[in-house]
Amino acid sequence: MEILVCVRRVPDTSENEIELNSAGNDIERNELVYSINEPDNYAVEEALQIVAKLGGSVTVVTVGGEDDEEVLRREMAMGANRGVLITDEVFNGSDGRGIATILKAFVQKGHYDLILTGVQAEDGGAQIGGMLAALLDYPFASLVNSIEVLEGRKLKISREIEGGNKEWNEIDLPCVLSIQTGINEPRYVGMRGIRQVASVPIPTFSAAKLEIAASTVGEAATKVKRLDYFVPALGKGAEILRGSREENVNKVLELVAAKGGLK
Amino acid sequence: MFSYIVAQRLVPLIRGERDFRFDHPWVRLERVLKYWLGQWKQPRYRAAGTLHIFIFAGFLVLAIRAFSVLIVGVSQDFVMPSLSGRAGHIYDIITDYAATVVFLCMVVAIVRRLVFKPARYAVPARYGKSHTPDAIFLLALIAILMLADSLFAAVKASALPSQGQPFEVLAAFSLPWMLRNVLVSTPLATLGSLYFSAYLVHELTFYFLLCYRPFGIQFHVETSLFNIYFAKLDREILKPVRWAVSDEHLDQVKSFGVKRFEDFTWKHMLDFYSCADCGRCSDNCPANAVGRPLSPRFITIKARDYSFQHYPVFGRVKNGTPLVGSVYSQDEIWSCTTCGACEEECPLLVEYIDKIVDLRRGMVDEGNVPQSLQKPLKALESRGNPYGKMEKKRADWANTKEFQQTCHVKTLVDHNGTKTLYFVDSITSYDDRMQAIGRSTAKILNHIGENFGILGAAERDSGHEVRRFGEEMLFVALRDHNVDAIKASGAQRIVTADPHAYNALKHDYKDVPPVEHISQVIAREVEAGKIKFNPIENEMDVYTYHDPCYLGRHNQIYDDPRDVLDAIPGLKRVEMKRSRDRSFCCGGGGLMLFYEPKEDQRMGVKRVQMAADAGANVIVTACPFCMVNIEDAIKVAGMEGKMSAIDLTELVDRQIASKYVDKVKEPAAEIKECVTASSNSLK
Numbered sequence: 034m035e036i037l038v039c040v041r042r043v044p045d046t047s048e049n050e051i052e053l054n055s056a057g058n059d060i061e062r063n064e065l066v067y068s069i070n071e072p073d074n075y076a077v078e079e080a081l082q083i084v085a086k087l088g089g090s091v092t093v094v095t096v097g098g099e100d101d102e103e104v105l106r107r108e109m110a111m112g113a114n115r116g117v118l119i120t121d122e123v124f125n126g127s128d129g130r131g132i133a134t135i136l137k138a139f140v141q142k143g144h145y146d147l148i149l150t151g152v153q154a155e156d157g158g159a160q161i162g163g164m165l166a167a168l169l170d171y172p173f174a175s176l177v178n179s180i181e182v183l184e185g186r187k188l189k190i191s192r193e194i195e196g197g198n199k200e201w202n203e204i205d206l207p208c209v210l211s212i213q214t215g216i217n218e219p220r221y222v223g224m225r226g227i228r229q230v231a232s233v234p235i236p237t238f239s240a241a242k243l244e245i246a247a248s249t250v251g252e253a254a255t256k257v258k259r260l261d262y263f264v265p266a267l268g269k270g271a272e273i274l275r276g277s278r279e280e281n282v283n284k285v286l287e288l289v290a291a292k293g294g295l296k
Numbered sequence: 297m298f299s300y301i302v303a304q305r306l307v308p309l310i311r312g313e314r315d316f317r318f319d320h321p322w323v324r325l326e327r328v329l330k331y332w333l334g335q336w337k338q339p340r341y342r343a344a345g346t347l348h349i350f351i352f353a354g355f356l357v358l359a360i361r362a363f364s365v366l367i368v369g370v371s372q373d374f375v376m377p378s379l380s381g382r383a384g385h386i387y388d389i390i391t392d393y394a395a396t397v398v399f400l401c402m403v404v405a406i407v408r409r410l411v412f413k414p415a416r417y418a419v420p421a422r423y424g425k426s427h428t429p430d431a432i433f434l435l436a437l438i439a440i441l442m443l444a445d446s447l448f449a450a451v452k453a454s455a456l457p458s459q460g461q462p463f464e465v466l467a468a469f470s471l472p473w474m475l476r477n478v479l480v481s482t483p484l485a486t487l488g489s490l491y492f493s494a495y496l497v498h499e500l501t502f503y504f505l506l507c508y509r510p511f512g513i514q515f516h517v518e519t520s521l522f523n524i525y526f527a528k529l530d531r532e533i534l535k536p537v538r539w540a541v542s543d544e545h546l547d548q549v550k551s552f553g554v555k556r557f558e559d560f561t562w563k564h565m566l567d568f569y570s571c572a573d574c575g576r577c578s579d580n581c582p583a584n585a586v587g588r589p590l591s592p593r594f595i596t597i598k599a600r601d602y603s604f605q606h607y608p609v610f611g612r613v614k615n616g617t618p619l620v621g622s623v624y625s626q627d628e629i630w631s632c633t634t635c636g637a638c639e640e641e642c643p644l645l646v647e648y649i650d651k652i653v654d655l656r657r658g659m660v661d662e663g664n665v666p667q668s669l670q671k672p673l674k675a676l677e678s679r680g681n682p683y684g685k686m687e688k689k690r691a692d693w694a695n696t697k698e699f700q701q702t703c704h705v706k707t708l709v710d711h712n713g714t715k716t717l718y719f720v721d722s723i724t725s726y727d728d729r730m731q732a733i734g735r736s737t738a739k740i741l742n743h744i745g746e747n748f749g750i751l752g753a754a755e756r757d758s759g760h761e762v763r764r765f766g767e768e769m770l771f772v773a774l775r776d777h778n779v780d781a782i783k784a785s786g787a788q789r790i791v792t793a794d795p796h797a798y799n800a801l802k803h804d805y806k807d808v809p810p811v812e813h814i815s816q817v818i819a820r821e822v823e824a825g826k827i828k829f830n831p832i833e834n835e836m837d838v839y840t841y842h843d844p845c846y847l848g849r850h851n852q853i854y855d856d857p858r859d860v861l862d863a864i865p866g867l868k869r870v871e872m873k874r875s876r877d878r879s880f881c882c883g884g885g886g887l888m889l890f891y892e893p894k895e896d897q898r899m900g901v902k903r904v905q906m907a908a909d910a911g912a913n914v915i916v917t918a919c920p921f922c923m924v925n926i927e928d929a930i931k932v933a934g935m936e937g938k939m940s941a942i943d944l945t946e947l948v949d950r951q952i953a954s955k956y957v958d959k960v961k962e963p964a965a966e967i968k969e970c971v972t973a974s975s976n977s978l979k
Contacts, residue, residue, distance in 0.1 A: 048675050048684030064686060066678040111663065220663025221670050224677065224769035228547055278934070 034089035034182070036080040037145040038113070039136055039165070040073040041095055042104040043155045058262055069104040072151025074111075076212035078219040079180060080149055081112045087182060090114040092143070096124060096135050102235055109233060110226030111219070116233075121240040126252030129160030134250055136161065137168040138243040146186070148209045152176055162211035172208040178216045297503070301510045302518070304609045308558065308565050314539045315561035317526040324525050327645075332524045337643040341576060344414070347401050348643075354398035355517070357391055358445070392449060392467035399442035399471055402435045409435070416575030423594045427513075427573055434514050437505050442471065444498035450475035451491040455484060511604065513573040520644055523570035526563050527645035531636075532803045532850050535561075535650040537657060537768050546769065553657025553766060555618050557602055560651070567646040568600040577638035577648065582881040583631045587896030590631035592638040592648050598623050620659055627894055629655045630666060633884030634764050635845040640877050649764075656766025669765065672890045677770055680756035680777070681722040682887060691752035693724070693731035694738065703735070703742045706749035708785035716741070716748035717787035717809070721797040722757040723885075723920045729927070730920040736949035737793040737814050743952055744821045748791070754781040760800035760846075761886025775805055782808050791817055793945050795846035795919045796885050802851070813847060815918050818948055819856035822863045829951040831865040839869045840912035842903065842926065843879035844919035857918050857944050864951050872910040880906060882929070885921030900929025904939055918944040 044051065044060070045068040052061045080091040093108040094117040095101050105116030119135055127135065140148060148166075152175065153159030159175075166173030174190055178199075181189040186206040191199050193213065204210075240247060248254060274281040289295050330336045335352055338345035408414065409428055419426050449472040466473040479487065509515050516523075538549055539561070554560055560568075577592040578584045584591045602623050606614045620626055632652045639648055659665065665673065672682035680687060694705035708714055718741060724734040741748045759774035782790070790811040792798050801811040821827045841861060847853045854876045861869050874880045883899040884891075904926060907915045915926055926941040933939075942950075 045674075045678065045684070047671060048679050050686060064688070068674065068678070218667055219670075221660060221665030221673070222663065223660050223673075223767055224773060225547075225552065225661065226663075228769065 034083060034087050034146045035144055036084060036089065036091050036147045036149065037140065037143070038073065038076045038080050038091060038093045038108070039095070039148065039150045039161060040077065040093050040104055040108060041070045041151070041154045041157070042067050042097060042101045043070045043157075046155055053262060053264060058259070060262065067100070067103070069107055070151050070154045070157075072153060072212060072214050073104075074108070074151075074219045075214050075216050076149040076151050077108045077111055077113060078217045079212055080147075081220075082217060083147075083180065083182060089146075092117060092145075094119060094136070094139060096120070096127075096132055105235055106227055106230050106233075107222050109230045110222045116235045117238060118235050119238045119243070123240050123245075123247045123251045126255065127250050128255040128257045129158065130164055130256065131250040131254055133161050133164035133168055135240075135243065135245060136165050138245045139238060140165070140169060142238075142243065146206050147188075148207070150209070150211050152211045152213045159211065162209050166209035169209070172204050173210070174202060174204055174208070175211040176213045177210045178213040180210070180216075298506045298510075301507055301609050304607065305510050305515075305569065307613065308603055308607045309562040311558045312560055312562040312565050313558075315526075315563040316539045317528075317563055320529060323529060324527075327527065327529075328521065328525050331527075331643070331645060332521055335643070337641065340641065340643075341574075343408075344574065345643075347405060347408075350397050351401045351405075354394040354401070357394035358398065360387075360391075388449070389467040389470075392446070392470035392472045395442045395446050395449075396467075396469075396471040399439055399446070402439035402442065406432055406435050406439075414575075416579040417573075420591070422589075423591070423597070430512060431573075434505075434508075434512070437501055437508075441498060441501045441505065444494050444501060446471035447475055447490065447494040448498055450479055451487050451494055454479045454482065455487045455491065510569075510609075513571065516570045516572040516644060519566060519570040520572075523566055523644050523646070526566065528647055528650070530803075531639065531647075532799065534653060534763060534804065543772055546772070551658075552661040552768065553659070554651070554654040555620070555658040555662065557599065557606065557616055557619060557623075559654070559658065560599070564647065564651055564654075565599075565603065567644075567651075568596050568603060570644045571596040571600065571646055572644060573597065574643065576641040576643070577646070580637040580641045580878065582635060582637065582883075582899045582902070583633065583893075583895075585880075586899050586902060588631035588893050589625060589628045595624070595628075595648065595651065596646060618658075620655060620664065624655065626659065626664060626666070629659065630669075630891055631893055631895075633845070633881045633888055633899075635879075635881035635884070636849045637845075637878070637881065640849055653764055653766060656764075657768060658766070660766040660768075666891065668890050668892045669887055672887055673762070673765075673767055673770065676757055676759075676762060676774065680774065681726060682757065682890065683722070683726050685726050687753045690720075690725045690755055691750060693720075693726075693734045694750070696735075699735050703739050705738050707752035707754075708749035708787060709754070712749075712786065714747050714749045714786070715788050716746050717782060717785055717790045718748050718750050719758070719782075719790050719792040719794075719797050719801060719811070720750055720755060721792065721794045721920075723924070724794060725755070727920070727924070730923060733793055733920050733923070733943045733945055736943065736945035737791075739949050740814065740818060740827075740945060740952070741791065744817075744826050746791075749785070749787075751778075751781050751785060754784075756781075758794075758797040758800040758804075760796040760804065761888065763800075763804060765887050771804070775800075779805060779808055793918070793920070793943075795844045795851070796921065799846040799850055813851075813853060813856075813918070815847070815853060815857040815860060815944055818944070819859045822860055827948070828953040829864040829948075830953050832867045832951070835866055835868075837868070837914050838912045839867055839914045839916055840872050840907050840910050841869065841875070842872070842882065842907070842915050842917045842922060843876055844917060844922050845879065845881050846885070847918055848879050849877055857916070860944065860948060861916060864947075870910045870912050872906045872912070874906060882917075882922045882925035884925075885919065889921065889924060898925070898929055898932055900925040901933045904929045904933050904935060908935070908939060913939055915939065915941045916944055916947055917941065 044065045048066050054061045077093060084091050091113045092115045093105055093113045095105060096119045098120055102118055105118060109116045119139055124135060150162040162175060163173055174192065176192040177190045178193050179191045183189050188204050188206065189201060190204055190210065191201050194200050274284050276284065335349045338348050409431055417428065453466050453472065453476050466476055509517060537546060537552055541549055575593050581592050602616065606616045620629060629652060634649050634652065636649060675684035676682050679685060691707060706714060708717060718737060720734050724730045756774045756777045758778065759771040762774060763771035787809055789809045790801055791814055792801065792811065793814040795813060798811060798813045801808055818827060839861060841858055843854060861867055880903050881899055882903050917923060917926060923941060923943055930936060930939050930941060
């Protein structure tokens with residue numbers, strides 16, 4: 034099976050102290066460290082596991098600049114067969130639809146049976162998967178937390194429903210799926226793995242190569258614009274239980290039960 | 297036959313990885329004398345150890361006789377050179393006793409196994425069947441051998457006078473002596489057949505044992521000498537990924553660590569053969585004690601079983617599956633805190649930490665790392681600390697207002713003449729509670745007039761656990777960064793209050809200035825009279841010192857912290873049952889704090905209980921990780937208010953007689969210097 038995974042490089046929320054910049058229109062990006070968007074990592078792991086079982090190859094693609102190569106290499110160190118960087122100045126400032134348009138052009142240049150995205154980017158809005166599917170006229174399923182490959186170019190997929198229930202669906206290939214974290218346990222990528230793929234060439238695709246009209250992407254084509262960026266005021270603090278251990282345990286049980294957590 | 301079996305047993309060793317164990321022959325011989333001939337570790341278990349020493353001594357004596365008996369079968373008049381005449385007689389008497397002693401030991405050992413059943417011999421169900429039948433079978437065989445041997449001597453002695461030859465003196469009250477007294481009136485013909493059957497039984501048993509030994513724990517009789525000769529000399533230094541491959545060439549190594557059995561080095565395979573299944577390792581293993589799925593004894597036994605199965609004496613070598621996932625479980629390999637209790641105990645000097653680390657290297661290479669460890673490893677890669685905190689905040693612990701009024705800590709940038717570098721390491725830099733240890737350390741250094749500074753934002757995690765968790769390349773990156781920063785600082789010596797950092801700087805790093813743990817510095821200054829203590833305020837408190845693994849067992853610093861405690865007037869100190877080289881690990885440091893083990897109980901809780909059993913209510917330790925684990929354990933055990941923990945530096949800082957603080961030189965000049973230094977660092 035030929036699988037394409039769309040990935041993205043984001044500021045690592047666990048290793049940064051996110052602060053607003055002085056203009057108040059973005060976060061302070063000077064000392065940020067970046068990493069692969071976590072759900073994307075699960076998507077790549079899932080693709081690798083499918084390919085390990087059925088054969089085929091995994092391609093990871095990202096839209097961005099030179100810096101974004103870093104995440105492609107990390108995923109290649111994980112085992113992805115190919116990393117592709119889609120980069121062009123005209124892409125700068127694209128909104129979700131713009132990115133989906135770019136990815137659609139890339140998908141049409143190849144032959145992929147399955148396209149995966151992470152459920153959402155940590156700094157994004159879970160837009161790409163659905164829009165890409167629509168633009169390609171492929172079936173789409175979101176929040177997928179298990180994939181089983183069936184006979185006759187079909188997948189059996191599940192997703193979690195609010196409250197912990199699961200829903201099973203059958204979907205035709207080719208399709209686009211957005212992958213939920215927890216679908217698997219992504220393998221560790223060590224320094225050694227990254228060093229081993231450090232010199233593997235990463236092909237790049239430009240707007241021209243993908244035959245994308247500059248008018249359909251980039252800042253000029255955006256229909257969604259960010260107005261402001263703000264830190265919400267802190268709400269009421271947590272409730273601290275100050276009883277004996279037994280009292281606290283009982284109180285916690287009571288609270289959890291009251292919220293419907295215990296049946 | 298025996299040679300053939302041994303040759304077959306050597307096959308995997310030849311296929312194993314390289315291991316460089318041929319240096320320092322004299323040191324190695326000395327160790328053979330100490331640990332093999334001298335049975336150095338045996339008395340650590342009084343009963344079993346004493347028994348073993350007797351058996352070992354008996355075997356040594358009898359080994360010579362075994363050879364002569366063997367040759368007697370060919371030529372009756374043969375005597376060992378130099379064992380003729382008087383010397384021969386004395387030797388005969390000694391062997392008579394030796395056989396008796398070994399025989400008695402076998403009886404005692406069988407009784408121990410059957411009646412007293414020491415807990416450490418038990419085989420948990422998940423590791424298969426009990427080893428007791430096999431042990432008793434072997435013990436019985438040896439007993440039979442001794443009996444046959446003695447009977448042989450007794451018959452010979454009984455027969456000689458009736459053949460008109462001089463009466464042979466037998467050692468009084470020895471087994472042959474007793475047997476001879478029984479046989480004294482036996483007719484010569486019966487004696488003749490007895491003589492023959494004793495010889496036959498002796499030889500059959502001997503050869504059966506000889507050939508049976510390489511199939512089980514008795515193989516250590518043959519391998520122990522070699523195992524001890526080739527044992528690791530510098531235990532504190534971790535095995536390199538591959539012998540004779542330098543760090544620069546590591547990228548060319550195709551596979552890291554141990555994945556298949558053949559990835560073990562030949563010496564590690566020899567370890568598997570040499571294990572005597574005495575169970576002392578697991579008896580001391582803290583992971584085993586709290587019910588983690590790890591028992592060092594079975595790391596060895598399972599590998600040996602694998603080796604016997606896949607390298608059979610008869611038949612073809614079978615290819616095996618990767619070890620982790622079949623022979624070992626992932627949790628088993630991650631459960632080890634590398635505390636070294638098992639290695640400290642092993643009478644045969646079997647190595648465990650290197651094997652565990654090699655297995656982890658293999659798992660890391662395959663991407664098999666628990667999710668709970670992936671985050672901190674990633675953070676170490678991008679931020680140089682497992683918490684993912686900003687580099688620039690690394691020195692924040694020294695910047696609290698209150699602290700700065702009493703003590704100013706310089707950040708060393710480039711050569712600015714500061715002699716001493718205080719290497720803080722991640723936990724003390726970032727953990728709110730442990731920062732207090734950093735401040736106490738700085739205050740002590742300040743008090744003794746030390747011109748010192750820290751690396752601040754330029755410091756990275758020492759990588760001590762990164763390496764021990766098998767992420768060698770990340771360790772190399774952290775180490776190289778730190779070595780450059782240390783060199784740039786121009787410091788001539790390093791002090792740290794973190795035993796893990798101490799161990800890394802001392803043994804894992806190269807080309808850095810000499811490093812000391814703060815307890816060594818304090819002990820020296822106390823000795824020199826530079827540090828004086830106020831008497832303990834609460835005289836009811838009873839203190840006990842918990843030896844951190846990487847200060848004690850791995851670096852033999854046992855006395856300095858105790859000396860410091862004993863120098864504090866009015867401090868009552870008791871020892872826990874498990875102290876010094878038998879100290880019980882608190883739960884492990886570094887990345888172990890992030891790992892979520894499967895266990896019945898926390899190691900720390902057990903440790904806190906031990907302190908309570910010793911009658912103490914204050915646990916003093918000298919390691920920030922011990923502090924995390926012990927303080928947590930006090931809460932988990934519900935002993936808050938009854939038990940407390942304090943770091944040695946905190947205690948010293950608290951007890952230092954204040955009048956001496958005034959003596960420290962005027963701080964104003966230093967503060968100025970310091971301010972310029974830190975402003976440099978910001979540029």
